Structure formats: C-alpha cells, structure tokens
Amino acid sequence: MSTTSMHPATSASQNQPADQSQSPALPYARRRDQLVGSVIDASTTVLAQYDHDIVKFGMGAPAPDMLPAADFARIAAQVFSPENFTYGETKGEPVLIDALHEYLTSTDQIPPEQQGNRDRLLITSGGMQGLDLGFKLFVTPGDLVACESPTYTNGSATAMSYEAEILEIPVDEEGMQIDALVDHTRRTGRAPKVIYTVPTFQNPAGVTMSLPRRERLLEFAHRHRSVIIEDNPYGMLRFEGESLPALSDLSPNDPLIFGVRTFSKFVAPGLRVGWIDVDPEVRELAVNAKQTMDSCAPVPNQHLIARWLQEGGADSHVEVLRKAYRERKVAMSEGLARLFPGEVRATDPDGGFFLWVTFEDESINTEDLMTTALEEGVAYIPGPAFSPAGNFSNALRLCFASAAPDRIDDGLQRLRRAVDRYLAER
Ligand SMILES: Cc1ncc(COP(=O)(O)O)c(C=O)c1O
Known part of the structure; x- marks a missing residue:
C-alpha cells in the first residue's frame, strides 16, 4: 500500500499549540x-x-x-457500592483478573501453556494504556519502532511520545510485509527495537496477517531480539473464515511478546478497561510504570465487567x-x-x-x-x-x-x- 518510510524522532506536531508569540517560550x-x-x-x-x-x-x-446496556444497568445497581468507589490494586481487581482468565481460557484465547497463570495479566485503563506501558518499558529515545503502514496512529504516536524513530512497513492483504522489514534491516544494519502490529482485523485496513507472515515475524523478532507489541482489540470479532493463531499462540510464554487487549470493542469503550498479557517479570515493571500514571483502572467498572463475565454475559x-x-x-x-x-x-x-x-x-x-x-x-x-x-x-x-x-x-x-x-x- 506504500513504500517503507522512516521518520526521525523530531517530526512536526499535527496539532500546533496556540500562537504564543507574545510571551516567551515555555521550557x-x-x-x-x-x-x-x-x-x-x-x-x-x-x-x-x-x-x-x-x-x-x-x-x-x-x-x-x-x-449490553440492560445488563449493565442491572449489574451497576449491585456493584456500584461504596466499597467499590475507592482505590484498587494496581494490577487490577482480583475478581476481574479471575473472571477474565476464566473467560479467555474457556474461549481458547490463551495458549494451553499459559493457562492457569494469572501473573501475566494486568488490568489497564483501556488498550491505549497497554500501548503506553509497552512503549514506556521498551523505548529509549532514538530507538527504532516499526509499525504497519497504514497503522493505528494512536499506537505510533505513543511510541513517538517516548521519542522513538518510526519506520513504516507497508501492509497488503496478508498484513505487514515482513520482506520489507527484513530488507530494511539488511540494508541499514539496524533492526527495530519494537515492532508494533495489529495482526488480526487490522486498524485501519481490516486485513489479517497470514500464518506464514506471523511465523516469519516471530523468526525475525527472535533473531534480532525485537519486542513485538501485539495489539489485538478485534480478534474475537471474527464473523467469517477460520481463526488464525495469535502470535502468542504460536510462541507461548514468549517474553518478547507484549500482548495488548481491551474490553472497548466487545463490551464498551467508555468503561476504559483493558488488559495486557505479558511475561510475569514484565508485568511487575508494568505495575511500577502504571503507578506513575493512574494507580489503578476504574474500580467500579472493573467490578461491572467482572460480574458480567461471571454471569456468562460475554458468550x-x-x-x-x-x-x-x-x-x-x-x-x-x-x-x-x-x-x-x-x-x-x-x-x-x-x-x-x-x-x-x-x-x-x-x-x-x-x-x-x-x-x-x-x-x-x-x-x-x-x-x-x-x-x-x-x-x-x-x-x-x-x-x-x-x-x-x-x-x-x-x-x-x-x-x-x-x-x-x-x-x-x-
Ligand atoms: C488497534 C487499536 N488499539 C488500541 C485501541 C485503543 O483501545 P481503547 O479504546 O481500549 O484504549 C484501539 C481503539 O480504537 C485500536 O483500534
């Protein structure tokens, strides 16, 4: 859909600030x-x-x-109680982690090797915070971050906010063109530190990365020790065709895969609740990083979703x-x-x-x-x-x-x- 292109960590702002010409520049x-x-x-x-x-x-x-508005109204009347309007644990409300783990297990959204391991899950304030945590943990200013082209630019913008240099890799009907990634790396001698991908029902193109490309991407990441941020908000919303394994299914317990998920697309975006599925050591650091952002995801909303999952509402x-x-x-x-x-x-x-x-x-x-x-x-x-x-x-x-x-x-x-x-x- 386009050729590979790269942007230095100093590109201009799209949303220019108000004209400050009358006052000295702020530091x-x-x-x-x-x-x-x-x-x-x-x-x-x-x-x-x-x-x-x-x-x-x-x-x-x-x-x-x-x-599911009627379910929400009924459940809110039960769980929007005073004890759920206080701070919660940074890693997420245990009741939601348990209910989520059970739901993901029962719907084959966790590889068997990872089942039973709740220490991989951290509840975030939406998928966006998962992306923020991923880039915050792995991007040092000047690092190269590869993304799809076209891409979900809220993701690439998050990488840029940590002063990443962005490399756009073209997408076709089979998802990110891994050949272009390999060629660029060979030509420049510089592999991306992080690869940001939405492999399934990509935003914005809607395309899904083919199995051979998923395998090649993993091979590339292992060879260069690149972290893959696998952003998967839409994977469960397949209405046609055969499911493809997530990158984390193809390489279970892989510390290089940073899985970002969200309730926004199959429950409700305004609740601002999502999760990451990462190596337990990475999760510990992500907890520390999240504590500098918002301490915990919205507690009443976590209880709302937990009860809804427990009732089997999601299926x-x-x-x-x-x-x-x-x-x-x-x-x-x-x-x-x-x-x-x-x-x-x-x-x-x-x-x-x-x-x-x-x-x-x-x-x-x-x-x-x-x-x-x-x-x-x-x-x-x-x-x-x-x-x-x-x-x-x-x-x-x-x-x-x-x-x-x-x-x-x-x-x-x-x-x-x-x-x-x-x-x-x-
Ligand atoms: C690919 C992708 N990642 C992340 C997000 C952000 O999800 P959330 O609204 O849960 O922050 C979206 C939302 O549009 C998305 O399409």
Whole structure:
C-alpha cells in the first residue's frame, strides 16, 4: 500500500499549540514536539460542533445498540457500592483478573501453556494504556519502532511520545510485509527495537496477517531480539473464515511478546478497561510504570465487567456482535460496489470494524473531501491520519460497526453526493 518510510524522532506536531508569540517560550521537554495528537480521537470533538444529522463512519466505536446496556444497568445497581468507589490494586481487581482468565481460557484465547497463570495479566485503563506501558518499558529515545503502514496512529504516536524513530512497513492483504522489514534491516544494519502490529482485523485496513507472515515475524523478532507489541482489540470479532493463531499462540510464554487487549470493542469503550498479557517479570515493571500514571483502572467498572463475565454475559453478546457486524460489513461492501463502481478499491475483512477504501483517482484528497462530506452528513477518517508520514491522501477508513445496514446505505449515499460535489467544485 506504500513504500517503507522512516521518520526521525523530531517530526512536526499535527496539532500546533496556540500562537504564543507574545510571551516567551515555555521550557517544554524535548518530547513536546513528539506529542502529535490524534486525528482519530479529535474527530469526536469535530463532530460535536455540527448539529445536523451525521452518519458516523469515523470513530471505531460500537453503536449504542450494540452495548449490553440492560445488563449493565442491572449489574451497576449491585456493584456500584461504596466499597467499590475507592482505590484498587494496581494490577487490577482480583475478581476481574479471575473472571477474565476464566473467560479467555474457556474461549481458547490463551495458549494451553499459559493457562492457569494469572501473573501475566494486568488490568489497564483501556488498550491505549497497554500501548503506553509497552512503549514506556521498551523505548529509549532514538530507538527504532516499526509499525504497519497504514497503522493505528494512536499506537505510533505513543511510541513517538517516548521519542522513538518510526519506520513504516507497508501492509497488503496478508498484513505487514515482513520482506520489507527484513530488507530494511539488511540494508541499514539496524533492526527495530519494537515492532508494533495489529495482526488480526487490522486498524485501519481490516486485513489479517497470514500464518506464514506471523511465523516469519516471530523468526525475525527472535533473531534480532525485537519486542513485538501485539495489539489485538478485534480478534474475537471474527464473523467469517477460520481463526488464525495469535502470535502468542504460536510462541507461548514468549517474553518478547507484549500482548495488548481491551474490553472497548466487545463490551464498551467508555468503561476504559483493558488488559495486557505479558511475561510475569514484565508485568511487575508494568505495575511500577502504571503507578506513575493512574494507580489503578476504574474500580467500579472493573467490578461491572467482572460480574458480567461471571454471569456468562460475554458468550451470547459476542455472538450477537459477530452476526450484526457481518451484516453491517456486507451492507457496506455492497453499498460501495453499487455506489462507487470502478471508482474505489475496498478491503474485505473477515471481522473487526473497518473497511479501508482507496479512490482509483489519486487526485482525490480525502482530507479536503471531509468538509463536503460533513456538510452532506457523513463522517469518516481520512487516510493520512493512519500514517505518521501522512501518506494515503486518496484513501479513507470507514467503520461499519457503528450503524445498522439501512443507515449504512444512507451514509454511503451521502458520501456519493459529497464526492460528486467535491469533484464538481474543485
Ligand atoms: C488497534 C487499536 N488499539 C488500541 C485501541 C485503543 O483501545 P481503547 O479504546 O481500549 O484504549 C484501539 C481503539 O480504537 C485500536 O483500534
């Protein structure tokens, strides 16, 4: 999808601070320039400024109708009690660690070699904190961090906040192109210290790394002692095809694999609860690191999720999600084919939340198109938001999880109108 590209640890900020020309510069830390912000997260604020109806294909969030809201209301009445509104243990509430471990074991999400070992799990404040902990523990300023291209830039931005140098490795239908990683390393004599990957139902492309590439990635990491941050928020949301083993299944108890997971995509993002699955020694350090951030993840929310898991709520809920997301993905793929015949290429994921759409007309700039799209009442995230170098100007990410099929159709018709207007007016 692009060529390998590299960015020094000094790239410019995307979100420029307010003009301070009247007052002397503040004595910021050097990493200030590396706090590039998130176009993805900022889209929530952008949308709040509009009061007309907008079909939201932007943020990767489950729609309100996909949340187990009735269960939550009932369980909250039981567990939102005074003793659960205090500080909790940094590693997480034991009741949640137990319930999570049991759920992951019963759904084959932990390799047999790791089962029974609760010392690998640490409850985080969402997947984002898992990423922060990973990069904080393994990135020294100037270290090379490889990521996919396109990538989930909240991940690469986190690496940059620790002054990493970012190397973008192209992605195709089989995920990260490991050949490009190997070639770059051979050419420069410098292997990445950390490899950041979303191997399953990648954000933003929706693609899944093939088994041979997973094996080659592990081989590469072992040869160079690179840490792999395996970010897997969508893996359990497969609605088509055969499951592939996670990197941690292929290499159980591997201290080089730092697993980042979250409840955001299959329970609710606003609860801000996730977990990491890492070597116990790494977990001890992660506890220390987390203590400098927030002491503990939200305690009432941990109890809410624990009780929901104990009741078996996840099993039936995940089935509901898979069925709904399959319908929504089909609606979006068919709608794109019908409304943009021959004009776009779109990925065809077997799970997760996203389609990655590329306009054949390379002169279409999806950042420029965005204004017209919002006026027409549809939101997406422009392609350059998924590349630290700002590549993919003629691509965009659509989230199919957030709207029912008829609303998806409506949103795509609005996008069609926006593109027609944009092409006529430019
Ligand atoms: C690939 C990836 N990693 C991490 C996250 C962050 O998860 P959370 O919302 O739990 O912090 C997301 C959310 O969109 C994601 O898509």
